[in-house]
Amino acid sequence: MPRLFATFSDWLSSPQRSLDPKRFAWLYVAVFIICLLTLWRGGDALKQQQTQDLAIDTQEQLDQLASVVESVIAKYQHMPTLLASNDRVRKALRDGLPSDINQLNRELEQINRITEASDSYIIDTNGDTIAASNYRLSTSFVGGNFAFRPYFKDAIRGKPGRYYALGTTSNRRGYYFSYPVFEGDSIIGVAVVKVDLTQFEKRFSNQAYDFLMLDPDGVVFSSSRSQWLYKVMGELSHEELIRIAESQRYFDQAIETLPIVSRREYSEHANIIEMLDKVTDNLGNELVERHRYLVMSRPIQLLNFQVAVLVPLTSIEEQIALWRAIFAGGITITVLIFGLAHLRSRMLKERSDAIEMARHNQAYIREVIQHTQAGLVTLDDRYRIEALNPAVETLAARPLSSLIGRPLSDLFQVSEVDRERWMAALSTTSTDSELRLTTVEGKFDIEGADQDVVVEATLCELQLPNRRSHLVTFHDMTERKRYEQEITDARRALEIRVKERTSELEEANQRLRHEIAEHKTTQQELIQTAKLAVLGQLSAGLNHELNQPLTAIRSFADNGLKFLEREKYDQAKGNLQHISQLGHHMGDIIARFKVFARKGNVGHTPIDVQTAMNGAMKIMQPRLKEADIQVDMPDNIQVAVLADMVFLEQVLVNLLANASDAILEAKTSDKRIVIRVQPFYSKVHIYVRDSGTGLSENAIEHLFEPFYTSKACGTGLGLGLSISQRIMDSMNGDLTARNHPQGGAEFCVTLNAYELEQ
Template sequence: MALSGLCVLAYVVVVYGDRLATRSYLDEASLQAGSALRLTVSALSGHLSRYEPLPALIADHDDIKELVSDPDNAALVEAANLYLKEINALLESSDIYVMTMDGSTVAASNFESETSFIGENFSYRPYFQDAAKGGQSRFYALGTTSLKRGYYFASPVHVGEAIRGVIVFKVDIDTIETFWRGGEYKILVSDPEGIIFMTGSPEWLYSSLLPLSPDRLERTQASRRYAEAALKPLPLKHGELGSHDLMTIADGGSAREYLVLSQYMPQADWTVSVLMDTGSVRSQARTMLIAVVLFFCLAGLALAIVLQRRTRAAERLRMQIEARNELERRVEERTADLALVNRQIELEIAERRLTEQELRKTQGDLIQAGKLAGLGQMSAALSHEFNQPLTAAKTYADSAAMLIDRGRVEEARDNVQRISRLVDRMAAISRHLRNFARKPNEKLGPVPIETVVGDTLEIVAARLKSADARLDIDLGPQPLWVQAGSVRLQQVLVNIITNAADAVEGLEDRRIELVGRAQDGKVILTIRDHGPGVPAAISERIFDPFFSTKGVGRGLGLGLSISYNIIKDFGGGLSVSNKVEGGAEFRIELDGALPAQEAAE
């Protein structure tokens, strides 16, 4: 009866264990595929974001504006062609071309090619239609002339207040696929209609994951997204196991089952999918089941031995000796396995340390890029800050010469002193900008808040002046010292105050308030503006890299992300909230520190 009970139990394990084991291994495989999916989406987003601001910058070029104003001028066409060809080669893009408002192409970087776009009309493309209405548009398609796939960025060409043309920037996406071929996972990208237009498996290209209904075909053909390419349904069947989506694809006469993970990219309107072959997963599940069945068989054998121990004492002793030898062998094997695992752990620790060093280097590079981007955005205002003293110095110098000619030496000396003070001010501004732009190589230590705020004010004064904003500073009655790095803390304040100036520019209340207080061994700095505040929809993403609510060309979306990581490196925290009476408030919390002299004692 006991043996029959074990057999029934083994049958239950075989029937239900396969499903449970497979689901368990699928959970582990899903985590690995999820990491691959996130890396793929990040790589695609990064590749496209490099080119997004470029069409608007090129559209602002004088040659392009003159061309769309007089498209029949041969000299202007030739100059524009050469300019676009040079920019295209420099940026390693696919093609750049200019269209008039009727959709006709008048200049292109490929004007010397047999498949030149000049003379072609692309008014049916959605990217032209959106840009012609004044928007910055994006679109991906198979070129009707070049028959090459690409991602299109389009921007209107403004001449005065009117839109006179559209400039298009095409990015080649074929090179991305080369990194997907031959890997552990199959990666594919599909459009809203379910058509695959990027994949590491060429045989799946232009296949549809969804039924090719007349509505889908009509929408695809209206924009001529895939030119004359033949669209075909992908022979697949959907399934699921627990919370996992499975897909069986008939490929080359044989059907293969894949675990599918997908992520939608809203800006590009793509769906990225990672497919992992489940063959190895099911094989592992079967192996585990075989081991379990063997375990029950061994248990049955042990039970049989116990039942016969009175009549087979000698046999039981022999079996015990064999069992002990088997146990010792397994202990030796397990010891060897543990030694191998220890070596693997040591290697992983070394790799993680190397990765941490690379991350810190990358963070430093991003910090430097953020500072240079901020200086670039403030360049016009800083130029005004330098031009005013230079103009005044020129006036004082001319006046001094006239006063000397008239013998009024004391008045001339006063003018020379004024010129000296103006030069000192320009030198101070230049020194602060040079220190701000230099890569920081500083260790953490006691930093006086008052000094950092003063240096910051020298840098942001021009931006505050251009925005007609007023910065009110209240650091309390006692000097505040924090444990930080002076240059990096200064960059955080520059980023936040500059963003506050952007928020209040053009509003009735343009006050910005910077308040510092010591509290329970911490120093709390708050920067508050009276602008529109931070929308709830983006408050959770405001510190993400490359996330920005500003327009094209007005930032990389790195400022707040860099600021967040700088404060985190200091052992502090950076957060943002909206005030009830209006405006946003950034809160910086840092560890307090003793002044440098007291710390040295």
């Protein structure tokens, strides 16, 4: 076996046989799956073959059993005919003399002893038994009435009778043959022979199979197992159970169902069932186990019965399980052999790789030590120099071979700052990790050297077998010192530059804050200027709007004086009331313009959209009325937004003013402005659309730029829409424009909706 492992591992480790580990793992998985399928399919095939052979043998045993049952029972079917033709039987039935009956009992007993029948007896026309072969027993049929039995009813009508039942007197199962006893043409009695089936059960009880005899209703009438008696393999209807009970065929026995768990068809004449069987263990405890049987059946024409053979499949299943276990064990052993061989090949390969790697590492380390820029010195346990590499001589700028075997202090002098720590590291025998690696700064101090070289030395302990050793690493500090000084100078220069730049940035920030404050002031002035510009455009309409109430007030005042002179006080009071109403109307107009014209900061409070539209309309009403422009707007919008009332009115006034100018420039007969409000989720959109000619592509591109206007020369400053957009930005809203599909320009004001907290 070791030779086999070595040969197989050599085969695996050979270059042409080396496999990728992943591919090798997949190969193992594939082989394992194939072995499992082979194990499973092979077991099924073997099981199928053995079951088929068992079915052939069972069929032969079934035929033999059926022929034995038929031949044994057939010899009793003519015995009632012979008894019915016996003169002593007719004489006993005719005369009923005790001597004749006693003689008949003895003859019946002798006949049963010779024929090995169970019982023979003679019944009169009333169904009473007058003689029986078991007249000596306590369970004798003599005197018993069997008129209710079907075999008696058939014979008394002149036909041979057959019947099977559980004896009500003997409590033994039997098959009954009957025949009428004739006296001339008259029936004077019935001769009956009962065949006990227990002898067949004993005869076949020690076979390798179990058998069942099923009556026409499917009830087990005879079986090699007593616990299966009076049970059915299928299901009986309620009517069938009632009929069986009324016939007293099975006396007081309960008809139950066999504990069949599953059933499947194996062939045309065979089924495989799984049934629960009660078994007793060594301690006498009753257990329930599942057993599988091969079931085959055939009819017994003579009895109108079915005989079934149940062959346990336990032996086949145990053989299949054993075969599978042996096969699985072989597969496992094979897999283990292959695995061990593969593992050994890997171990050999890893060992070879490790040896090669160690050889390579040693050569690499030697090359590194010889060519590294760091100086390396090894010390013995007394801190004497054992070896050094060429880099140390390069740092010292002279040969140092004469220092071999001398103390390290002849080569290296530690700085005053690190002297105590360095001496503690050299003198300690502790294994503390902090002393195993100690870095200090010092210089080479060699006799006869031209100059000292500042170096950094690192001392570490070497883990060598059976002795203590140290390794000292030297690095030239000249360049590092120079770099550190340059970095220090650069850092100082940078700090000075940062301070200067910070001061400049602070001055720039101060100027920027001042410019932002001026920009805000300028923006407020521009907004106020735009308001005043709108008010200037509306002044003519305002004069007209105020002139009419003033004229009416003068008329009402003159008339009121005349009414007072004529002492018509009621008419004078009415004129004064009209004057008061006109005064209030003029006050509302002036107040709205004063609110619109005042300065203020943007606020974010809940405002009613309908109120803002009504306020803008009051301001624009004189101009719109003068231009004969009709405005279509909703009058009951229940929507609130987060905005500033004055600034929202200013935006709406600007949009209405631009719409009015666009309509007048278009010179169209349809002078109409449409305002609509559309809430959408958390936003509210206010659309203002005119019936003008719309906007050009250039106007849409530059519409919100300051001092850009699409109106005629000398009309407008080009600041209205730019300021309106800034106002919308300050209220976290938006202002957009487009050409409406039905004509004209449409502006959309978008604001955040205000929702009441529930």
